Amino acid sequence: MNRKQFLRITIGSLAAGAAWPALAAYPEKPIVLVVPYPPGGMGTTFGNIVSEALGPKLGERIVVDYKPGANGALGAGQVAKAQPDGYTLLMAVNSTMAINPHLYSKLPFDPVKDFAPVSMIFTNSNVLVVNASSPVHSVKDLIAMAKAKPGRINYGSAGNGSTPHLSGEMFRQLTGSPVVHVPYRGSGPAIVDLLGGQLDFLFVDTSVLPQVRAGKLRALAVTGPKRLGAAPELPTMEEEGVKGFVVDTWYSICAPAGTPPEAVKRLNEEIAKMLADPAVRQRMRDIGVDPAEDTSAAYLQKTIQADSARWKKFIQSTDIRLD
Numbered sequence: 302m303n304r305k306q307f308l309r310i311t312i313g314s315l316a317a318g319a320a321w322p323a324l325a326a327y328p329e330k331p332i333v334l335v336v337p338y339p340p341g342g343m344g345t346t347f348g349n350i351v352s353e354a355l356g357p358k359l360g361e362r363i364v365v366d367y368k369p370g371a372n373g374a375l376g377a378g379q380v381a382k383a384q385p386d387g388y389t390l391l392m393a394v395n396s397t398m399a400i401n402p403h404l405y406s407k408l409p410f411d412p413v414k415d416f417a418p419v420s421m422i423f424t425n426s427n428v429l430v431v432n433a434s435s436p437v438h439s440v441k442d443l444i445a446m447a448k449a450k451p452g453r454i455n456y457g458s459a460g461n462g463s464t465p466h467l468s469g470e471m472f473r474q475l476t477g478s479p480v481v482h483v484p485y486r487g488s489g490p491a492i493v494d495l496l497g498g499q500l501d502f503l504f505v506d507t508s509v510l511p512q513v514r515a516g517k518l519r520a521l522a523v524t525g526p527k528r529l530g531a532a533p534e535l536p537t538m539e540e541e542g543v544k545g546f547v548v549d550t551w552y553s554i555c556a557p558a559g560t561p562p563e564a565v566k567r568l569n570e571e572i573a574k575m576l577a578d579p580a581v582r583q584r585m586r587d588i589g590v591d592p593a594e595d596t597s598a599a600y601l602q603k604t605i606q607a608d609s610a611r612w613k614k615f616i617q618s619t620d621i622r623l624d
Contacts, residue, residue, distance in 0.1 A: 331388075
Protein backbone atom coordinates (compact mmCIF):
# COMPACT_ATOMS: atom_id res chain seq x y z
CA MET A 302 0.00 0.00 0.00
CA ASN A 303 1.50 3.34 -1.02
CA ARG A 304 1.17 6.59 0.93
CA LYS A 305 -1.61 7.94 -1.30
CA GLN A 306 -3.75 4.81 -0.83
CA PHE A 307 -3.18 4.88 2.93
CA LEU A 308 -4.27 8.49 3.19
CA ARG A 309 -7.37 7.87 1.03
CA ILE A 310 -8.47 4.93 3.23
CA THR A 311 -7.67 6.74 6.48
CA ILE A 312 -9.48 9.94 5.50
CA GLY A 313 -12.48 7.95 4.24
CA SER A 314 -12.68 5.97 7.46
CA LEU A 315 -12.46 9.11 9.59
CA ALA A 316 -15.21 10.78 7.57
CA ALA A 317 -17.50 7.78 7.90
CA GLY A 318 -16.68 7.50 11.59
CA ALA A 319 -17.36 11.21 12.16
CA ALA A 320 -20.86 10.93 10.71
CA TRP A 321 -21.87 7.82 12.64
CA PRO A 322 -21.03 8.97 16.21
CA ALA A 323 -22.85 12.30 15.66
CA LEU A 324 -25.98 10.41 14.66
CA ALA A 325 -25.74 7.81 17.41
CA ALA A 326 -25.11 10.44 20.07
CA TYR A 327 -28.33 12.42 19.52
CA PRO A 328 -29.10 14.33 21.60
CA GLU A 329 -25.79 15.91 22.58
CA LYS A 330 -27.17 19.11 24.11
CA PRO A 331 -30.38 20.41 25.73
CA ILE A 332 -33.55 20.35 23.63
CA VAL A 333 -35.89 23.35 23.57
CA LEU A 334 -39.61 22.55 23.73
CA VAL A 335 -41.63 25.55 22.59
CA VAL A 336 -45.03 25.85 24.26
CA PRO A 337 -46.92 28.39 22.14
CA TYR A 338 -49.11 29.57 25.02
CA PRO A 339 -48.49 31.53 28.22
CA PRO A 340 -47.51 29.73 31.44
CA GLY A 341 -50.40 28.15 33.29
CA GLY A 342 -52.98 25.58 32.35
CA MET A 343 -52.33 22.44 30.36
CA GLY A 344 -49.38 23.91 28.44
CA THR A 345 -47.38 24.10 31.66
CA THR A 346 -48.54 20.63 32.68
CA PHE A 347 -47.46 19.24 29.32
CA GLY A 348 -44.09 20.95 29.53
CA ASN A 349 -43.48 19.65 33.04
CA ILE A 350 -44.33 16.06 32.15
CA VAL A 351 -42.21 16.04 29.01
CA SER A 352 -39.21 17.75 30.59
CA GLU A 353 -39.28 15.62 33.74
CA ALA A 354 -40.16 12.23 32.20
CA LEU A 355 -38.74 12.35 28.67
CA GLY A 356 -35.55 14.30 29.37
CA PRO A 357 -33.95 11.58 31.53
CA LYS A 358 -34.75 8.93 28.92
CA LEU A 359 -32.97 10.99 26.26
CA GLY A 360 -30.10 11.77 28.61
CA GLU A 361 -30.43 15.53 28.06
CA ARG A 362 -32.39 18.40 29.56
CA ILE A 363 -35.57 19.54 27.87
CA VAL A 364 -35.99 23.29 28.37
CA VAL A 365 -39.56 24.61 28.14
CA ASP A 366 -39.79 27.94 26.32
CA TYR A 367 -43.15 29.75 26.41
CA LYS A 368 -43.89 31.69 23.21
CA PRO A 369 -47.52 32.89 23.43
CA GLY A 370 -49.36 34.85 20.79
CA ALA A 371 -51.95 34.56 18.01
CA ASN A 372 -53.60 31.45 19.47
CA GLY A 373 -50.37 29.49 19.26
CA ALA A 374 -49.44 30.66 15.77
CA LEU A 375 -46.51 32.80 16.93
CA GLY A 376 -44.64 30.00 18.67
CA ALA A 377 -45.50 27.48 15.97
CA GLY A 378 -44.19 29.85 13.32
CA GLN A 379 -40.88 30.20 15.15
CA VAL A 380 -40.45 26.44 15.38
CA ALA A 381 -41.33 26.03 11.70
CA LYS A 382 -38.40 28.32 10.85
CA ALA A 383 -35.98 26.82 13.40
CA GLN A 384 -32.93 24.80 12.46
CA PRO A 385 -34.23 21.28 11.69
CA ASP A 386 -31.65 19.50 13.84
CA GLY A 387 -33.86 17.89 16.48
CA TYR A 388 -33.06 20.47 19.14
CA THR A 389 -36.20 22.61 18.75
CA LEU A 390 -39.57 20.96 19.23
CA LEU A 391 -43.16 22.21 19.36
CA MET A 392 -45.96 21.36 21.73
CA ALA A 393 -48.46 20.93 18.92
CA VAL A 394 -52.15 20.91 19.80
CA ASN A 395 -55.20 20.76 17.56
CA SER A 396 -55.81 24.51 18.00
CA THR A 397 -52.46 25.20 16.35
CA MET A 398 -52.36 22.43 13.78
CA ALA A 399 -55.98 21.76 12.80
CA ILE A 400 -58.05 24.80 13.79
CA ASN A 401 -55.91 27.88 13.09
CA PRO A 402 -55.66 27.18 9.34
CA HIS A 403 -59.43 27.75 9.10
CA LEU A 404 -59.50 30.83 11.35
CA TYR A 405 -56.71 32.80 9.69
CA SER A 406 -56.45 33.59 6.00
CA LYS A 407 -52.67 33.63 6.38
CA LEU A 408 -50.40 31.88 8.88
CA PRO A 409 -46.60 32.05 9.33
CA PHE A 410 -46.47 28.28 8.81
CA ASP A 411 -48.12 25.39 7.02
CA PRO A 412 -49.13 22.70 9.56
CA VAL A 413 -48.52 19.92 7.03
CA LYS A 414 -45.51 21.09 5.01
CA ASP A 415 -43.53 22.84 7.74
CA PHE A 416 -43.53 20.16 10.44
CA ALA A 417 -42.41 16.59 10.97
CA PRO A 418 -44.89 14.79 13.28
CA VAL A 419 -43.10 13.03 16.14
CA SER A 420 -45.72 11.59 18.50
CA MET A 421 -49.05 12.09 20.21
CA ILE A 422 -48.63 12.53 23.97
CA PHE A 423 -52.12 12.74 25.47
CA THR A 424 -55.71 13.79 24.83
CA ASN A 425 -57.84 16.03 26.99
CA SER A 426 -61.38 17.28 27.39
CA ASN A 427 -62.61 20.74 28.29
CA VAL A 428 -64.62 21.12 31.48
CA LEU A 429 -67.61 23.43 31.84
CA VAL A 430 -67.26 25.24 35.19
CA VAL A 431 -69.01 27.98 37.13
CA ASN A 432 -68.17 29.75 40.37
CA ALA A 433 -68.99 27.66 43.42
CA SER A 434 -71.40 30.39 44.56
CA SER A 435 -73.31 30.38 41.25
CA PRO A 436 -77.00 29.39 41.32
CA VAL A 437 -76.25 27.19 38.28
CA HIS A 438 -75.96 23.50 39.20
CA SER A 439 -76.40 21.83 35.82
CA VAL A 440 -76.08 22.42 32.08
CA LYS A 441 -79.87 22.75 31.92
CA ASP A 442 -79.72 25.50 34.58
CA LEU A 443 -77.11 27.35 32.54
CA ILE A 444 -79.14 27.14 29.34
CA ALA A 445 -82.25 28.41 31.17
CA MET A 446 -80.35 31.33 32.70
CA ALA A 447 -78.77 32.30 29.38
CA LYS A 448 -82.14 32.33 27.63
CA ALA A 449 -83.75 34.27 30.46
CA LYS A 450 -81.01 36.93 30.27
CA PRO A 451 -80.15 37.23 26.58
CA GLY A 452 -76.80 38.92 25.97
CA ARG A 453 -76.08 39.29 29.69
CA ILE A 454 -74.45 35.94 30.42
CA ASN A 455 -70.77 35.77 29.52
CA TYR A 456 -68.16 33.10 29.30
CA GLY A 457 -64.39 33.27 29.14
CA SER A 458 -61.89 31.33 27.10
CA ALA A 459 -58.15 30.87 26.74
CA GLY A 460 -58.28 33.09 23.64
CA ASN A 461 -60.00 33.60 20.32
CA GLY A 462 -60.00 30.40 18.32
CA SER A 463 -58.98 28.18 21.24
CA THR A 464 -60.93 24.99 21.86
CA PRO A 465 -62.58 26.59 24.94
CA HIS A 466 -63.77 29.42 22.66
CA LEU A 467 -65.05 26.95 20.09
CA SER A 468 -66.70 25.00 22.92
CA GLY A 469 -68.57 28.17 23.87
CA GLU A 470 -69.56 28.81 20.26
CA MET A 471 -70.78 25.22 19.95
CA PHE A 472 -72.77 25.69 23.17
CA ARG A 473 -74.34 28.86 21.74
CA GLN A 474 -75.23 27.19 18.45
CA LEU A 475 -76.54 23.87 19.72
CA THR A 476 -78.57 25.26 22.64
CA GLY A 477 -79.68 28.58 21.13
CA SER A 478 -78.24 30.41 24.15
CA PRO A 479 -77.30 34.06 23.41
CA VAL A 480 -74.11 34.13 25.49
CA VAL A 481 -71.23 36.60 25.15
CA HIS A 482 -67.62 35.54 24.63
CA VAL A 483 -64.80 37.20 26.62
CA PRO A 484 -61.36 36.12 25.31
CA TYR A 485 -58.28 36.04 27.54
CA ARG A 486 -54.58 35.45 26.95
CA GLY A 487 -54.51 31.95 28.33
CA SER A 488 -56.73 30.05 30.72
CA GLY A 489 -55.04 31.32 33.90
CA PRO A 490 -56.44 34.88 33.78
CA ALA A 491 -59.88 33.56 32.79
CA ILE A 492 -59.96 31.26 35.81
CA VAL A 493 -59.00 34.18 38.07
CA ASP A 494 -61.92 36.24 36.76
CA LEU A 495 -64.34 33.33 37.11
CA LEU A 496 -63.25 32.96 40.73
CA GLY A 497 -63.68 36.70 41.16
CA GLY A 498 -67.20 36.73 39.74
CA GLN A 499 -66.44 38.64 36.54
CA LEU A 500 -67.47 35.66 34.38
CA ASP A 501 -70.57 33.48 34.50
CA PHE A 502 -69.03 30.29 33.15
CA LEU A 503 -65.94 28.95 31.50
CA PHE A 504 -64.84 26.09 29.29
CA VAL A 505 -61.33 25.17 30.36
CA ASP A 506 -58.95 22.23 30.31
CA THR A 507 -58.70 19.69 33.12
CA SER A 508 -55.96 21.61 34.93
CA VAL A 509 -58.91 23.27 36.68
CA LEU A 510 -59.94 20.07 38.48
CA PRO A 511 -57.93 20.82 41.67
CA GLN A 512 -59.95 24.02 42.13
CA VAL A 513 -63.13 22.04 41.59
CA ARG A 514 -62.07 19.51 44.24
CA ALA A 515 -61.15 22.37 46.59
CA GLY A 516 -64.71 23.68 46.33
CA LYS A 517 -63.78 26.95 44.63
CA LEU A 518 -65.43 26.07 41.32
CA ARG A 519 -68.32 23.82 40.34
CA ALA A 520 -67.94 21.53 37.33
CA LEU A 521 -71.07 20.82 35.31
CA ALA A 522 -69.90 18.60 32.45
CA VAL A 523 -67.03 17.60 30.18
CA THR A 524 -66.93 18.21 26.45
CA GLY A 525 -65.24 15.00 25.30
CA PRO A 526 -66.89 11.93 23.81
CA LYS A 527 -66.68 10.03 27.13
CA ARG A 528 -66.42 10.71 30.84
CA LEU A 529 -63.05 11.45 32.40
CA GLY A 530 -61.30 8.70 34.32
CA ALA A 531 -60.15 11.37 36.79
CA ALA A 532 -63.70 12.70 37.34
CA PRO A 533 -66.16 9.96 36.37
CA GLU A 534 -68.96 11.72 38.21
CA LEU A 535 -69.05 14.47 35.56
CA PRO A 536 -71.43 13.81 32.66
CA THR A 537 -70.59 14.62 29.07
CA MET A 538 -72.36 17.48 27.33
CA GLU A 539 -74.21 14.92 25.21
CA GLU A 540 -75.37 13.11 28.34
CA GLU A 541 -76.69 16.45 29.53
CA GLY A 542 -78.88 16.64 26.44
CA VAL A 543 -76.73 18.76 24.11
CA LYS A 544 -76.58 16.34 21.20
CA GLY A 545 -73.62 16.63 18.84
CA PHE A 546 -71.50 18.48 21.40
CA VAL A 547 -68.05 16.88 21.31
CA VAL A 548 -64.85 18.89 21.73
CA ASP A 549 -61.59 17.31 22.76
CA THR A 550 -58.00 18.45 22.58
CA TRP A 551 -54.88 16.52 21.74
CA TYR A 552 -51.33 17.39 22.70
CA SER A 553 -48.39 16.18 20.66
CA ILE A 554 -44.80 16.91 19.70
CA CYS A 555 -43.75 18.05 16.24
CA ALA A 556 -40.35 19.06 14.90
CA PRO A 557 -39.46 21.37 12.01
CA ALA A 558 -39.74 19.74 8.60
CA GLY A 559 -36.39 18.36 7.49
CA THR A 560 -35.41 17.16 10.95
CA PRO A 561 -33.20 14.06 10.48
CA PRO A 562 -35.36 10.91 10.48
CA GLU A 563 -32.96 9.35 12.95
CA ALA A 564 -33.65 12.14 15.47
CA VAL A 565 -37.41 11.80 14.98
CA LYS A 566 -37.11 8.04 15.40
CA ARG A 567 -35.12 8.39 18.65
CA LEU A 568 -37.63 10.87 20.04
CA ASN A 569 -40.54 8.66 19.04
CA GLU A 570 -38.99 5.57 20.63
CA GLU A 571 -38.27 7.32 23.92
CA ILE A 572 -41.75 8.89 24.02
CA ALA A 573 -43.27 5.41 23.58
CA LYS A 574 -41.17 4.19 26.52
CA MET A 575 -42.21 7.21 28.58
CA LEU A 576 -45.90 6.59 27.91
CA ALA A 577 -45.51 2.92 28.82
CA ASP A 578 -44.25 3.89 32.28
CA PRO A 579 -47.06 3.20 34.81
CA ALA A 580 -46.00 6.18 36.95
CA VAL A 581 -46.24 8.57 33.99
CA ARG A 582 -49.60 7.14 32.93
CA GLN A 583 -50.96 7.54 36.45
CA ARG A 584 -49.65 11.10 36.63
CA MET A 585 -51.54 11.91 33.44
CA ARG A 586 -54.74 10.29 34.62
CA ASP A 587 -54.52 12.18 37.91
CA ILE A 588 -54.82 15.45 35.99
CA GLY A 589 -57.65 14.16 33.80
CA VAL A 590 -55.87 13.40 30.55
CA ASP A 591 -55.60 10.13 28.63
CA PRO A 592 -52.12 8.94 27.59
CA ALA A 593 -51.80 8.32 23.86
CA GLU A 594 -52.28 4.70 22.90
CA ASP A 595 -50.84 5.10 19.40
CA THR A 596 -47.54 6.97 19.48
CA SER A 597 -46.57 6.55 15.84
CA ALA A 598 -45.75 9.59 13.74
CA ALA A 599 -48.13 8.25 11.08
CA TYR A 600 -51.03 8.28 13.54
CA LEU A 601 -50.31 11.88 14.52
CA GLN A 602 -50.20 12.91 10.86
CA LYS A 603 -53.52 11.17 10.21
CA THR A 604 -55.08 12.84 13.26
CA ILE A 605 -53.98 16.30 12.15
CA GLN A 606 -55.59 15.79 8.75
CA ALA A 607 -58.85 14.31 10.10
CA ASP A 608 -59.25 16.99 12.79
CA SER A 609 -58.55 19.72 10.27
CA ALA A 610 -61.39 18.50 8.04
CA ARG A 611 -63.80 18.31 11.00
CA TRP A 612 -63.04 21.77 12.33
CA LYS A 613 -63.09 23.32 8.87
CA LYS A 614 -66.72 22.27 8.53
CA PHE A 615 -67.68 23.67 11.93
CA ILE A 616 -65.84 26.97 11.56
CA GLN A 617 -67.42 27.56 8.17
CA SER A 618 -70.79 27.41 9.93
CA THR A 619 -69.77 30.32 12.19
CA ASP A 620 -68.63 33.89 11.66
CA ILE A 621 -65.37 33.40 13.60
CA ARG A 622 -62.35 34.87 11.82
CA LEU A 623 -59.12 35.96 13.47
CA ASP A 624 -57.57 38.16 10.76
